[in-house]
Amino acid sequence: MATLSLQDIHKSYGATAVIHGVSIDVNDGEFIVIVGPSGCGKSTLLRMVAGLETITGGDLFVNDARVNDDEPMARNIAMVFQNYALYPHMSVFDNMAYGLKIAKMPKAEIAERVGKASKMLQLEPYLQRKPRELSGGQRQRVAMGRAIVRDPAVFLFDEPLSNLDAKLRVQMRLEIKTLQRELGVTSLYVTHDQVEAMTLADRMIVMNAGIAEQIGSPLEVYETPATLFAAQFIGSPSMNVLPGTGTGRGVQLANGVTIETAVLCNGPVMLGLRPEHLVADKAGPLVVLVKMSEPLGANTLLHGQIKGIDQDFVVSLPGVHREADIKGERRFSIPAAATHVFDAISGKRINA
Amino acid sequence: MAGMVEKRGFGHWLTHAGLIVGVLVIFFPIWLAFVASTVTQAEIVQPPMPLLPGDQFFNNYRQALVAGVNAPVAAMLMNSLIMALGIAFGKIVISLLSAFAIVYFRFPGRKLFFWLIFLTLMLPVEVRIVPTYEVIAGFGMLNSYSGLIFPLIASATATFLFRQFFMTVPDELTEAARVDGAGPMRFFWDILVPMSRTNIAALFVILFIYGWNQYLWPLLITTDPSMNTIVMGIKQMFPSGDDLADWPVIMATSILAMLPPVLVVIFMQKLFIRGLVDSEK
Amino acid sequence: MEKRVIFKGLWLPLLLVAPQMVITAVFFFYPAGQAIWQSLFIADPFGLKSQFVGLGNFEYLLADPFYRASFLTTAIFSISVTLVSMGVALYLALLADRLIKGSGTYRTLLIWPYAVAPAVAGVLWMFMFNTRVGVVAWYLGVLGYDWNHVLNEAEAMGLVVVASSWGRISYNFLFFLAGLQAIPRSVIEAAAIDGAHFWTRFRTIVWPLLSPVTFFLLVVNIVYAFFETFGVIHTITSGGPQQATTILVYKVYSDGFVGQDLGSSAAQSVILLGLVGLLTIIQFKFIERKVHY
Numbered sequence: 001m002a003t004l005s006l007q008d009i010h011k012s013y014g015a016t017a018v019i020h021g022v023s024i025d026v027n028d029g030e031f032i033v034i035v036g037p038s039g040c041g042k043s044t045l046l047r048m049v050a051g052l053e054t055i056t057g058g059d060l061f062v063n064d065a066r067v068n069d070d071e072p073m074a075r076n077i078a079m080v081f082q083n084y085a086l087y088p089h090m091s092v093f094d095n096m097a098y099g100l101k102i103a104k105m106p107k108a109e110i111a112e113r114v115g116k117a118s119k120m121l122q123l124e125p126y127l128q129r130k131p132r133e134l135s136g137g138q139r140q141r142v143a144m145g146r147a148i149v150r151d152p153a154v155f156l157f158d159e160p161l162s163n164l165d166a167k168l169r170v171q172m173r174l175e176i177k178t179l180q181r182e183l184g185v186t187s188l189y190v191t192h193d194q195v196e197a198m199t200l201a202d203r204m205i206v207m208n209a210g211i212a213e214q215i216g217s218p219l220e221v222y223e224t225p226a227t228l229f230a231a232q233f234i235g236s237p238s239m240n241v242l243p244g245t246g247t248g249r250g251v252q253l254a255n256g257v258t259i260e261t262a263v264l265c266n267g268p269v270m271l272g273l274r275p276e277h278l279v280a281d282k283a284g285p286l287v288v289l290v291k292m293s294e295p296l297g298a299n300t301l302l303h304g305q306i307k308g309i310d311q312d313f314v315v316s317l318p319g320v321h322r323e324a325d326i327k328g329e330r331r332f333s334i335p336a337a338a339t340h341v342f343d344a345i346s347g348k349r350i351n352a
Numbered sequence: 353m354a355g356m357v358e359k360r361g362f363g364h365w366l367t368h369a370g371l372i373v374g375v376l377v378i379f380f381p382i383w384l385a386f387v388a389s390t391v392t393q394a395e396i397v398q399p400p401m402p403l404l405p406g407d408q409f410f411n412n413y414r415q416a417l418v419a420g421v422n423a424p425v426a427a428m429l430m431n432s433l434i435m436a437l438g439i440a441f442g443k444i445v446i447s448l449l450s451a452f453a454i455v456y457f458r459f460p461g462r463k464l465f466f467w468l469i470f471l472t473l474m475l476p477v478e479v480r481i482v483p484t485y486e487v488i489a490g491f492g493m494l495n496s497y498s499g500l501i502f503p504l505i506a507s508a509t510a511t512f513l514f515r516q517f518f519m520t521v522p523d524e525l526t527e528a529a530r531v532d533g534a535g536p537m538r539f540f541w542d543i544l545v546p547m548s549r550t551n552i553a554a555l556f557v558i559l560f561i562y563g564w565n566q567y568l569w570p571l572l573i574t575t576d577p578s579m580n581t582i583v584m585g586i587k588q589m590f591p592s593g594d595d596l597a598d599w600p601v602i603m604a605t606s607i608l609a610m611l612p613p614v615l616v617v618i619f620m621q622k623l624f625i626r627g628l629v630d631s632e633k
Numbered sequence: 634m635e636k637r638v639i640f641k642g643l644w645l646p647l648l649l650v651a652p653q654m655v656i657t658a659v660f661f662f663y664p665a666g667q668a669i670w671q672s673l674f675i676a677d678p679f680g681l682k683s684q685f686v687g688l689g690n691f692e693y694l695l696a697d698p699f700y701r702a703s704f705l706t707t708a709i710f711s712i713s714v715t716l717v718s719m720g721v722a723l724y725l726a727l728l729a730d731r732l733i734k735g736s737g738t739y740r741t742l743l744i745w746p747y748a749v750a751p752a753v754a755g756v757l758w759m760f761m762f763n764t765r766v767g768v769v770a771w772y773l774g775v776l777g778y779d780w781n782h783v784l785n786e787a788e789a790m791g792l793v794v795v796a797s798s799w800g801r802i803s804y805n806f807l808f809f810l811a812g813l814q815a816i817p818r819s820v821i822e823a824a825a826i827d828g829a830h831f832w833t834r835f836r837t838i839v840w841p842l843l844s845p846v847t848f849f850l851l852v853v854n855i856v857y858a859f860f861e862t863f864g865v866i867h868t869i870t871s872g873g874p875q876q877a878t879t880i881l882v883y884k885v886y887s888d889g890f891v892g893q894d895l896g897s898s899a900a901q902s903v904i905l906l907g908l909v910g911l912l913t914i915i916q917f918k919f920i921e922r923k924v925h926y
Binding site: 363364367368370371374375378379381382384385388396397399400401403445446447449450452453454455456457458459460462465468469472480481482483484485486487502503505506507508511519523526527530535536537539561564565566567568571572583584586587596599602603606609610613614616617618621624625628629 | 664767
């Protein structure tokens with residue numbers, strides 16, 4: 001059981017800085033998901049925690065001990081890799097036991113730990129098989145087992161589900177979550193999939209271009225995104241963002257229409273409207289020319305443009321709608337409390 | 353794959369016939385050598401010699417193995433075996449180590465080292481025989497196994513092969529090993545070498561044949577008949593001048609000389625083909 | 634190409650490359666350097682003194698009719714070996730490729746002569762064509778042809794060419810067969826449906842698709858004929874008669890070890906070195922090209 005603390009972690013390769021200072025205190029047993037688009041530095045951050053990349057600035061603490069210069073093994077962490085990284089010439093048992101053998105643990109204890117982990121992961125029938133004789137989901141479990149037997153202070157997951165098909169991914173996602181709860185091990189989990197991030201995280205770090213845009217619980221990020229990037233990255237379909245001018249408690253859009261907001265704002269701003277918060281309203285201020293619809297069953301996505309604004313706009317309506325009924329000009333409104341306003345230059349949320 | 357298109361029938365048998373003729377023609381020199389190794393000297397020197405084996409098989413081979421002409425062939429076989437194994441083992445060991453260093457470390461002179469061994473790819477031993485001979489003579493390594501072996505392992509083909517293979521080993525495996533607490537040499541022995549075993553075996557087959565079949569180099573540095581390898585020793589069995597060669601013994605020796613590498617090729621065909629294709633990549 | 638993941642350390646990697654570095658330095662770079670150095674000197678017959686002559690050895694060599702003849706001999710020999718071994722191998726590979734079943738068996742039967750050392754191959758062929766006991770020579774005599782490669786230059790050349798090509802057929806067969814089997818069946822079937830007969834199909838489809846393999850084998854076989862056929866020449870003809878089969882590598886040996894002319898032998902080594910370099914560059918150029926296929 002452990003706490004983990006990142007303090008102003010930086011990474012640069014020569015003159016090129018790729019991580020610009022990330023700080024977070026992770027509580028014992030907490031599940032932290034680092035989410036962001038590819039190239040945002042999320043894997044680099046994880047690999048620095050693992051000790052696979054050197055930390056070029058800042059401090060990393062595991063249980064209050066600074067581990068910046070420790071080898072991966074000494075940091076008391078375990079890692080699950082994207083491609084599982086199972087040793088192809090070793091049996092499932094040997095794969096799980098390898099780290100323990102290196103640590104010179106007595107054979108009986110190794111057998112006991114591997115036995116326990118394989119039971120938990122339903123891998124007992126496969127212990128003598130080679131990785132190539134296993135299915136994708138089983139390989140994933142072996143990779144988890146290898147991490148579990150070490151009984152580490154921290155679990156690190158580097159996009160562990162990205163090689164699985166959609167159905168298996170959902171199933172393994174649940175398994176990881178259950179297992180983490182059961183073991184209560186502090187975890188860092190990297191993914192580019194915002195659904196994975198929302199479902200797994202106690203708290204998540206939304207990363208973009210080497211910067212932590214926001215750190216918070218999934219609902220916090222969804223309800224009060226700190227930046228334009230976090231707002232657009234989390235939530236599906238993505239939030240509509242329209243440029244406009246703040247007029248006190250309202251934003252005037254490019255076509256002259258003013259939308260009422262809950263916050264005070266002035267000057268150039270960006271107005272964020274989540275597609276699912278728009279309400280069909282014959283007297284609404286937003287006139288949308290609907291060109292196409294996508295029925296998803298539980299809801300229907302309408303694609304089009306706001307009249308007078310040359311920009312794609314998406315509306316999500318609950319329930320089933322036939323395309324013929326909703327094509328053409330439709331009017332929508334949005335409650336002031338559901339609007340998000342961001343500074344047009346800094347992209348930061350305006351809260352006042 | 354043209355076979356799928358052709359109609360079966362006459363053409364089909366013609367294809368087999370053509371191949372069988374080819375196989376027979378290629379077999380013929382060896383068949384003749386085998387026949388010659390089973391008949392008496394008298395039968396050979398009265399041409400034409402018979403084309404079917406005689407009854408002197410055991411006599412001739414025993415004569416060759418135990419007595420030979422200048423030295424017993426059994427001793428030459430042993431020399432060849434030591435040389436071929438030495439070359440194969442030596443080259444694989446030094447190449448594995450240096451390829452590991454080049455791929456998995458950054459050290460000063462790494463690029464230079466890389467280009468230096470790259471240069472050795474271009475120069476077969478045949479091109480530098482005189483000065484290499486002088487080096488061996490200077491070390492007092494004439495008529496020694498080390499003299500036979502060392503100059504022939506000074507080339508980089510195997511290093512390149514292993515380098516290429518190591519580059520395809522996923523980085524994540526190395527990282528997993530590091531997270532498991534394995535240091536570089538532990539990773540090398542536990543992960544890298546076991547993963548390379550097919551490549552090692554394929555290369556071993558190719559290098560064994562290469563070493564066994566060396567001719568010019570042993571010819572230069574083994575002046576003592578007891579150090580002759582079998583492949584170069586055959587030529588030494590021919591008398592100088594007009595004397596009659598002991599053909600049955602010489603042919604028995606030829607058969608013995610080709611037997612080990614041929615067996616290796618036949619029984620390790622898959623590895624052999626893989627090795628050939630790999631080493632020419 | 635570089636690895637993302639590396640280990641730390643300085644002495645360990647240096648220790649790891651040390652064996653290869655030492656062996657390469659002592660048995661490769663030093664002798665190669667010596668060859669270049671010696672090529673600039675002439676030694677007196679007793680090897681006691683040597684005198685710097687600059688490029689004199691090279692000038693002398695290039696003016697030497699024997700050396701120039703050796704160049705021509707090498708060219709004829711190499712081209713012949715390459716054509717004979719590749720031609721026969723391609724013929725057999727085309728036949729084997731026509732079979733739906735059994736090409737594996739023929740492959741097993743055909744590849745093992747590769748394992749026979751060139752020197753042993755030389756002894757086998759010399760035995761067959763031996764003027765006193767050779768069974769082929771005797772039957773040729775019965776047919777009225779008086780075979781004597783010990784005296785006849787053309788016959789000597791023919792014999793070393795055939796003996797050198799023999800083991801090489803296996804190698805070429807292997808690569809040709811693999812190349813043929815890599816040609817998609819659908820391409821050939823499409824041509825057959827278009828009404829192309831075997832020969833037309835070969836000329837317009839198979840041969841062009843096979844050209845990377847062919848070119849590769851061309852280079853590899855020339856290198857083989859240059860350097861690895863010493864054993865064949867030494868066992869069958871010893872370069873004779875009248876130097877008719879003295880190829881360049883054989884001349885390095887005979888001038889250096891038999892004639893004890895170290896300067897000339899070293900200069901010849903340097904010229905060979907240049908030739909190998911050239912062939913290597915061609916080969917690498919080819920490999921680059923192969924990537925595009």
